[in-house]
Amino acid sequence: MIAAYLGFYMVMSYGMNYWLALVLSTFALGVFGLVIYSLVFHRMRSAPEVNLFVAAMALLMILEGIALYFFGASTKWFLIPFTRRVITFAGLALPVQRLIIILGTLVVMVLLELFIKRTAIGAALEATAQHREGAMLCGIKVTRISAMAFIIGTGLAGIAGMLIGPAVLLEPTMGMGPLLVAFSAIVFGGLGSIGGSVLGAFILGLVESLASGYVSAKYSLIFVFGIMILMLLFRPKGLFGREVWRP
Amino acid sequence: MALLEVGGLTKMFGGLTAVSELDFQIQAGELLSIIGPNGAGKTTLFNLLTGFYRPTSGSITFNGIDITGCKPYQMTRHGIGRTFQMTSIFKQSTVLENVMIGKSLHAAVGLWGSVFGTSATRREEKRTRQKARELLSFVGLGDKENKIAGGLTEEAQKRLSISMALATEPKLLLLDEPTGGVNLEEISGLIELAGKIRKSGTSICLIEHKMRMVMSISDRIVVLNYGKKIAEGTPKEVASNEEVVKAYLGARYAA
Amino acid sequence: MRTLFSPKAVAWVLVLIAAVAVPPLVGGYVTSMLILIAIWTIMCFSMNLIFGYTGQLSLGHAAFLGIGAYTFGLITVKLHVGFWPAFVIAIVFTGLVAFLVGIPALKLRGPYFILVTLGFAVIVGVIVLGWIDLTGGANGLSGIPRPNPIPLPGGGKLRFDSLLSIYYFILFFVVLIGLFCHRLVRSLVGKRFIAISYNENLTESLGINTMSQKLLSFTISAILAGIAGVLYATYNVVISPEVTHFARGMDVVAYLIVGGAGTMAGPIVGTLVLMTVPEVLQILPYLKTLINGIILMLFIIFLPRGIIGWFNTNLGERVTSKRAVNGSA
Numbered sequence: 001m002i003a004a005y006l007g008f009y010m011v012m013s014y015g016m017n018y019w020l021a022l023v024l025s026t027f028a029l030g031v032f033g034l035v036i037y038s039l040v041f042h043r044m045r046s047a048p049e050v051n052l053f054v055a056a057m058a059l060l061m062i063l064e065g066i067a068l069y070f071f072g073a074s075t076k077w078f079l080i081p082f083t084r085r086v087i088t089f090a091g092l093a094l095p096v097q098r099l100i101i102i103l104g105t106l107v108v109m110v111l112l113e114l115f116i117k118r119t120a121i122g123a124a125l126e127a128t129a130q131h132r133e134g135a136m137l138c139g140i141k142v143t144r145i146s147a148m149a150f151i152i153g154t155g156l157a158g159i160a161g162m163l164i165g166p167a168v169l170l171e172p173t174m175g176m177g178p179l180l181v182a183f184s185a186i187v188f189g190g191l192g193s194i195g196g197s198v199l200g201a202f203i204l205g206l207v208e209s210l211a212s213g214y215v216s217a218k219y220s221l222i223f224v225f226g227i228m229i230l231m232l233l234f235r236p237k238g239l240f241g242r243e244v245w246r247p
Numbered sequence: 248m249a250l251l252e253v254g255g256l257t258k259m260f261g262g263l264t265a266v267s268e269l270d271f272q273i274q275a276g277e278l279l280s281i282i283g284p285n286g287a288g289k290t291t292l293f294n295l296l297t298g299f300y301r302p303t304s305g306s307i308t309f310n311g312i313d314i315t316g317c318k319p320y321q322m323t324r325h326g327i328g329r330t331f332q333m334t335s336i337f338k339q340s341t342v343l344e345n346v347m348i349g350k351s352l353h354a355a356v357g358l359w360g361s362v363f364g365t366s367a368t369r370r371e372e373k374r375t376r377q378k379a380r381e382l383l384s385f386v387g388l389g390d391k392e393n394k395i396a397g398g399l400t401e402e403a404q405k406r407l408s409i410s411m412a413l414a415t416e417p418k419l420l421l422l423d424e425p426t427g428g429v430n431l432e433e434i435s436g437l438i439e440l441a442g443k444i445r446k447s448g449t450s451i452c453l454i455e456h457k458m459r460m461v462m463s464i465s466d467r468i469v470v471l472n473y474g475k476k477i478a479e480g481t482p483k484e485v486a487s488n489e490e491v492v493k494a495y496l497g498a499r500y501a502a
Numbered sequence: 503m504r505t506l507f508s509p510k511a512v513a514w515v516l517v518l519i520a521a522v523a524v525p526p527l528v529g530g531y532v533t534s535m536l537i538l539i540a541i542w543t544i545m546c547f548s549m550n551l552i553f554g555y556t557g558q559l560s561l562g563h564a565a566f567l568g569i570g571a572y573t574f575g576l577i578t579v580k581l582h583v584g585f586w587p588a589f590v591i592a593i594v595f596t597g598l599v600a601f602l603v604g605i606p607a608l609k610l611r612g613p614y615f616i617l618v619t620l621g622f623a624v625i626v627g628v629i630v631l632g633w634i635d636l637t638g639g640a641n642g643l644s645g646i647p648r649p650n651p652i653p654l655p656g657g658g659k660l661r662f663d664s665l666l667s668i669y670y671f672i673l674f675f676v677v678l679i680g681l682f683c684h685r686l687v688r689s690l691v692g693k694r695f696i697a698i699s700y701n702e703n704l705t706e707s708l709g710i711n712t713m714s715q716k717l718l719s720f721t722i723s724a725i726l727a728g729i730a731g732v733l734y735a736t737y738n739v740v741i742s743p744e745v746t747h748f749a750r751g752m753d754v755v756a757y758l759i760v761g762g763a764g765t766m767a768g769p770i771v772g773t774l775v776l777m778t779v780p781e782v783l784q785i786l787p788y789l790k791t792l793i794n795g796i797i798l799m800l801f802i803i804f805l806p807r808g809i810i811g812w813f814n815t816n817l818g819e820r821v822t823s824k825r826a827v828n829g830s831a
Binding site: 031040043044047049050051053054055057058059060061062064066068069124179180184186187215219221222225228229232233 | 680793
């Protein structure tokens with residue numbers, strides 16, 4: 001949401017190039033992630049897990065409050081040269097912005113997978129996620145790794161925000177819908193599997209579009225959520241989920 | 248009929264085989280020890296026996312009933328109790344409350360009775376408290392019932408976790424390294440407690456690294472290495488088994 | 503008998519007396535504030551049960567308030583069902599929905615559970631906003647009735663049209679629910695909930711079916727939220743989708759943490775403080791979530807046990823050790 005708004009102002013008010021704005025926005029969000037990590041989550045690293053979620057929730061309240069205050073509740077339309085353009089291909093009208101989103105996602109997914117599986121830092125990330133103390137014993141600087149995970153997370157959110165911004169209306173609570181779909185995709189595809197999440201996202205995205213078309217755009221989110229609930233009832237691990245660690 | 252029968256038990260995590268084709272039995276009334284190097288799959292075995300992991304394949308039969316794949320609370324209700332390697336107690340509650348939670352499995356209390364204070368519920372709560380007190384004196388913590396559990400010594404905390412497991416009235420008690428972090432004098436106290444538990448009719452399965460203790464109190468021993476069973480028998484038989492000596496014991500315990 | 507004159511009991515009685523005596527002495531503005539505080543205190547008790555005592559953070563409880571309010575509103579306004587039957591039907595329905603949602607949701611732990619409940623709140627918001635024929639969409643429902651006049655033993659009737667009367671009606675429920683929670687939490691059932699909040703795996707290994715206990719706690723707390731919803735509907739006469747927005751659920755979590763989760767006085771203190779201070783300082787209403795967020799953030803980092811929690815740890819040591827000497831409760 002922040003990225004979308006940032007980009008909006010950069011492009012609309014200052015006439016910046018879209019791609020440049022995308023890079024800057026992502027970068028800005030990474031920095032923002034670092035700031036949040038050092039101010040809040042680093043301090044709370046020994047607190048019970050629930051408290052961390054409460055802090056994240058408090059952050060959500062603060063950010064949306066700020067956005068409401070500065071940007072107002074009315075929705076904004078993020079216009080760039082691509083927004084209205086449509087390519088016709090094999091008889092189908094394909095909005096360019098959607099194509100950019102798909103391409104962008106694929107690129108990001110591949111890069112992320114390579115980063116985690118092939119680099120040393122990626123391995124350190126996995127190690128820390130699986131067993132914090134063990135990672136410390138191996139000499140991994142857990143604090144730096146945690147900060148890095150945060151920065152990557154917010155950076156990715158930044159990319160997503162910039163990609164989605166031109167395709168939908170901007171409003172302070174715009175993050176909720178994508179969050180819900182993203183989460184449903186993760187549960188559906190399987191916790192802990194990146195490929196599963198992407199597959200889940202595509203499938204659920206398809207469901208959402210079909211529901212929008214055949215039933216009603218307002219209720220499409222319900223179908224997505226409903227499928228996640230069904231998956232939870234019958235196969236809590238998701239399609240490709242890995243075993244949940246118990247003591 | 249054996250109390251516990253494990254057949255072809257296997258557990259794989261992705262590509263890693265933690266436990267492979269385990270077959271063994273525990274007879275009622277005996278004390279069986281599981282030994283082996285770290286990573287051999289001992290705690291994984293306990294997790295399988297108590298429902299925290301689902302076996303990839305194989306079967307677990309308890310008292311003639313197939314309990315493979317049951318959830319942890321069902322395993323406990325069938326009669327398998329356990330303690331954890333990392334002492335697991337409710338550190339912020341009092342000692343008595345800890346054992347009462349363990350006993351609450353058998354308390355017939357419900358929502359209505361709890362809120363309206365019916366005499367049936369009050370009786371059950373009184374009974375639970377009484378039984379909890381008895382268990383505390385059984386393990387030797389009778390005088391500490393109102394202390395906050397987190398403030399006890401390591402050894403006392405281990406005793407507390409044992410009494411909590413005993414509160415569930417198990418027929419088989421799984422003890423995962425009960426002497427971890429405990430000094431030599433305290434060990435004999437715990438051994439005495441194990442003896443008391445056996446006399447009261449509960450069978451014990453023990454994971455331990457302290458060989459002298461294992462050799463002196465076990466009826467039989469099962470040795471694991473890399474998830475496989477490499478030996479099974481009386482302490483004497485196991486101590487003189489060449490493979491066991493090579494993998495784990497060292498020459499000192501032979502014969 | 504021993505506990506009847508303890509400092510805590512005296513404090514509670516004084517608070518109750520104040521709650522009863524103050525409103526007739528102050529104007530309608532303060533009384534309506536108190537009514538809203540009372541309703542949100544009930545919500546806070548609800549959150550306290552599922553989060554403070556059972557350790558599951560549900561962000562969906564705003565949806566249960568909404569379901570209670572809208573169900574009640576719909577069947578009284580459109581189906582002309584009487585007040586009391588409608589009350590019962592509304593909260594039973596809320597409990598049923600909670601039970602059905604809880605079954606899949608409680609299979610998840612930690613962040614996943616939180617997100618599912620948040621999702622549920624978003625979905626309910628979508629339905630309420632979108633199903634215009636049923637709920638009136640953004641315009642909401644109006645004309646919700648007050649409780650029927652109750653015939654008094656000495657002749658005459660107790661009417662609920664005035665502000666004061668509806669205040670006492672709602673206060674009655676606050677006290678009732680407070681006592682309910684108090685009894686529940688001290689019982690063996692309550693101790694099971696607390697055990698689950700400390701260490702769910704350990705509790706399960708002790709033979710307790712944690713899933714059914716969590717479901718019980720979740721359903722009860724949803725019913726309490728539903729009651730809050732019905733009370734809001736009957737007080738306000740009008741309800742709109744605003745009341746079921748997930749941000750309200752987050753506000754309640756803020757009230758709870760600031761007051762002290764896992765205590766009996768926490769919900770009351772937290773709600774009171776966080777609802778009156780902005781009024782006193784004349785803060786614009788749409789900044790409220792922002793302010794709540796900032797205060798929540800400060801508390802969760804520096805004072806996570808809340809105001810009452812801080813009291814209990816620092817000043818309550820004498821009280822707890824006395825309890826230990828006299829035998830635990």
